[in-house]
Amino acid sequence: MSSVPRVALTVDLVVLTVREQRLCALTWLRDHEPYRGRWCLPGGFIQLDEDLPVAAARFMDEKAGLADTAIHLEQLATFGYPDRDPRQRVVSVTYLGLAPNLPASSRAQVTWKPVGILLNDEENAFDHRRILREGVERARSKLEYTSLAAAFCPPEFTVAELRRVYEIVWSTPLDPRNFHRKVTGAEGFLVPTGTTTTRDGGRPAQLFRRGRAEQLHPPMLRPSSLSVR
Known part of the structure; x- marks a missing residue:
């Protein structure tokens, strides 16, 4: 009878936010081998008595330092091809996290980096550039058909802030x-608050909050050609 192969399971996090007018991802600088000194995504091995969402929440605290931050978190994909980890066979279940203007971490190993720089950096750990690319594409696609863009905004925002x-x-x-x-015509996407703001400068702008709709009708279709920067 053939032996059962040993496979380790990890959870990795693609956490995206908008900082200084750029789409940024949270990265972790590895301090041990393999890939010592290279950036990776926050994450790690799950515990035997731990469910996947629980592990994701734990790494959001231990590695990302975002335990008390309201953040949209959803399962992204599973990566399990044989040579993705040089130590052993490792399968990674990845999660995508989105939130507006997430704070800088007090931990020296954790930093925000523009996704354009990360996706052009081949000196990364494991297959995390590939995972990040999947996360960015998921975020881009979901902005077309869902109200997820509001997850990058504060509770009350202007149409100009949403457009950015x-x-x-x-x-x-x-x-x-x-x-x-388009956004004001999408059913249930935006709800007027009845107040205005001048924080963008110029004339007072109407403030909105996210409506109850999860799917956009009609969708916000993106331009056909995009470049990551």
Whole structure:
């Protein structure tokens, strides 16, 4: 009878936010082999008595330092090809986390980096550049058909602030008038608060909050050609 192969299981986190007008990902600098001194995504091995969402929440605290931060978290994909970890056969279940303007970490090993820089850096640990690419593409796609863009905004926001989220994540400029017409016309996407703000400068702008709709009707289709930066 053949022996049962030993396979380790990890959880890795793709945590994205908008910082200084750029889409950024949270990275962890490895301090031991393999890949000592290279960046990776926060994560680690799960415990035997631990469910996957529990492990994701633990690493959000232990590695990302975001335990008390409200963040949209969803399972992204599973990566399990044989040579992805030089130590042993390791399968990774990955999670995508999104939130507005997440704070800098007090931990020296943890830092925010623009995704454009990370995706062009071949000196990364494991297959984490590939995982990050999947996470960025998931975020971009979901902005087309869901109200997820509001997860990058504060609780109350202007249409201009929401447009900047789309422009940063999609890495392309959008026509302000056309964008305003589409987002305010999407059923259940935005709810007026009845108040205005001048924080963008100029004339007072109407404030909105995220509506109850999860799917956008009609969708916000992105331009066909995108470049990550």
